[in-house]
Amino acid sequence: DDYFNFLAQNDGATxxxxxxxxxDIEEYIMFELFYDIEECIETYEEFSDDFPDKSLVIGRDPGGGMLLLVTEDVGNFSKGIHFYDHSHFFEASNSDCNTYFVCDTFSEFITILEHTTLP
Incomplete structure (x- = not known):
């Protein structure tokens, strides 16, 4: 609900x-933008075969890595925010493992963005 309220009020954000x-990969990642509704749909349609079931793509980093909101526990993916390393940029990523848990809720993710500084 917190993400859908954000989307209804903002329709994306840089x-x-x-x-x-x-x-899981011991990396800090710069976040770039939350998709608007149209970008959510277009990006999901393009990459849906790569995403876990019951997920939405909601944003990206500057390098093309994507942020997913998994809406319920599915297989190896727990409900919450996940980072999808689309291009296998990070050494730990490969075609079998490139989606990583970040936090439990969208609100928690916003708090993380507001308070995380690089070491």
Whole structure:
């Protein structure tokens, strides 16, 4: 619900100098933007075969990595925010493993963006 409220109020947003940390790959990632509704749909249609079921693509980093909102536990993916390393930019990523859990909720992700600084 928190993401859908954000989307209804903002219909996307560009983010300046905000970072989040992905524990599984031990990397800080710069976040660039939250997609508007049209971009959510277009990007999902293009990459849906790569995404877990019950997920929405909601944004991206400057390098093309995408942010997913998984709406319920599905297979190996728990409900929450996940980072999808589309281009296998990070060494840990490959075709079998390139989607990583970030946090439980969209609101928590916003808090992370607001408070994360690079070491």
């Amino acid at each position: 983010i300046d100098e905000a970072y989040f940390y992905v524990k």
